[in-house]
Amino acid sequence: MKLKYECNRREKQGHKSGSSSFHMHDPEAVFDLLALKKGDCFLDLGCGPGDYSLEASRFVGNTGVVYSLDRSELLINNLKRRVAEEGIMNLVAMVADATRRLPIEDGCVDICLVATALHIPGITRNAEALCNEIRRVLKPDGRLAIIECHKEDVSFGPPQHMRLSPEDSEGLITRYGFKKTGIIDLGYNYMIQFGVCRDNDK
Numbered sequence: 700m701k702l703k704y705e706c707n708r709r710e711k712q713g714h715k716s717g718s719s720s721f722h723m724h725d726p727e728a729v730f731d732l733l734a735l736k737k738g739d740c741f742l743d744l745g746c747g748p749g750d751y752s753l754e755a756s757r758f759v760g761n762t763g764v765v766y767s768l769d770r771s772e773l774l775i776n777n778l779k780r781r782v783a784e785e786g787i788m789n790l791v792a793m794v795a796d797a798t799r800r801l802p803i804e805d806g807c808v809d810i811c812l813v814a815t816a817l818h819i820p821g822i823t824r825n826a827e828a829l830c831n832e833i834r835r836v837l838k839p840d841g842r843l844a845i846i847e848c849h850k851e852d853v854s855f856g857p858p859q860h861m862r863l864s865p866e867d868s869e870g871l872i873t874r875y876g877f878k879k880t881g882i883i884d885l886g887y888n889y890m891i892q893f894g895v896c897r898d899n900d901k
């Protein structure tokens with residue numbers, strides 16, 4: 700998988716509009732596991748250029764909605780422009796800080812994706828606030844998917860000391876009301892899925 704989705708592809712396609720993990724692995728593998736359905740509500744937190752959001756908008760269809768949130772006004776404006784140019788009607792892009800109250804109603808999200816953003820120090824440090832907000836906006840049976848870069852020394856992406864191993868990510872998220880439901884190795888990256896803990900899970 701690492702050979703198929705070379706990082707220079709990511710650099711060519713991602714850097715103009717913000718860094719993205721989307722082209723570092725096979726997006727199909729990610730979306731197969733996310734198993735989005737028509738009508739779903741998908742939240743892309745720290746969406747960057749919005750590649751996952753744009754792909755998700757195809758899966759959820761006209762009856763679904765994609766919320767794309769990032770703290771970068773520039774990236775959100777670029778995404779809004781792209782959405783308008785492509786006539787996409789089911790994607791709402793908003794500037795928001797993932798560690799503060801999100802501009803989203805309680806209990807309406809089926810799947811929240813946090814792709815290569817958890818390792819960012821301002822987010823890692825505020826993992827409790829992040830998890831509380833994600834739990835607030837998720838439906839009771841909603842899911843959280845975390846994509847992160849393996850903790851290895853490579854010439855692209857975050858430096859090794861900032862990276863989170865799968866165990867680091869799992870530890871951070873399960874501390875704040877989530878339980879792990881699955882993990883997949885994506886080559887350079889990995890994705891872990893979580894569900895919300897119920898009282899009888901504790």
Ligand SMILES: C[S@@+](CC[C@H](N)C(=O)[O-])C[C@H]1O[C@@H](n2cnc3c(N)ncnc32)[C@H](O)[C@@H]1O
Binds near residue numbers: 771822
């Ligand atoms: C490495 S990029 C990943 C972008 C996208 N998730 C992807 O993988 O294609 C990390 C993104 O997180 C955003 N970010 C960092 N801290 C944030 C915060 N506190 N709230 C919202 N977004 C944040 C950055 O602006 C950046 O776009």
